[in-house]
Amino acid sequence: MGYGGERVNILLEALLIFTLRVLGISIGTLATLMTVQGRKFYAVLANFFSAMVYIVAIGRVVTNLGNVWNIVAYCGGVAVGTLIGMLWEQRLALGFVEVRLISTERGDEMADSLREAGCGVTELYGHGRESLVGIVEAIVPRKNVDAVLEIAKQVDEKAIVTVTEARTVRRGYWRLPMRR
Numbered sequence: 001m002g003y004g005g006e007r008v009n010i011l012l013e014a015l016l017i018f019t020l021r022v023l024g025i026s027i028g029t030l031a032t033l034m035t036v037q038g039r040k041f042y043a044v045l046a047n048f049f050s051a052m053v054y055i056v057a058i059g060r061v062v063t064n065l066g067n068v069w070n071i072v073a074y075c076g077g078v079a080v081g082t083l084i085g086m087l088w089e090q091r092l093a094l095g096f097v098e099v100r101l102i103s104t105e106r107g108d109e110m111a112d113s114l115r116e117a118g119c120g121v122t123e124l125y126g127h128g129r130e131s132l133v134g135i136v137e138a139i140v141p142r143k144n145v146d147a148v149l150e151i152a153k154q155v156d157e158k159a160i161v162t163v164t165e166a167r168t169v170r171r172g173y174w175r176l177p178m179r180r
Helices: 003-036 040-062 070-091 105-118 144-157
Strands: 096-103 122-127 132-141 158-165
Touching: 003 040, 003 070, 040 070, 096 105, 096 144, 105 122, 105 132, 105 144, 132 144, 144 158
Parallel strands: none
Antiparallel strands: 096 132, 096 158, 122 132
């Protein structure tokens, strides 16, 4: 095999390592997020495949440490895999969040609008710096957060909004297939 063929083989091996690390890290990122959410079976399964891909990729790098392209491909695959894993997780939108809305004037209207959209809502009242406020809380699937925030914005664009992860949710009112 000539010099050109050897160069192609070096680059193909680097491309394989890069692809393996992108895949392995992406799966590993999802596995970590599933672990945090308490999804044991899926976390274990994803980590199994992530480890398998890792072993193959690192084996290719270690057997030829003189090839700088393999090392660069490995590191680049880790970086790109992390980004892709995060994008997958955002797209899948697994789990639940608590959306809390604080409105100085339209708390009742906000709660009613969210209920009409199918959300289970809890209303509380508090005292802000200058006046009474309505506090509206809803636990919703992460995939519905954008729709809930859009409803809140339409009712009171000045409302204070927080969204926090809800690790475990048991029982509640669920009737919102509203992903937009």
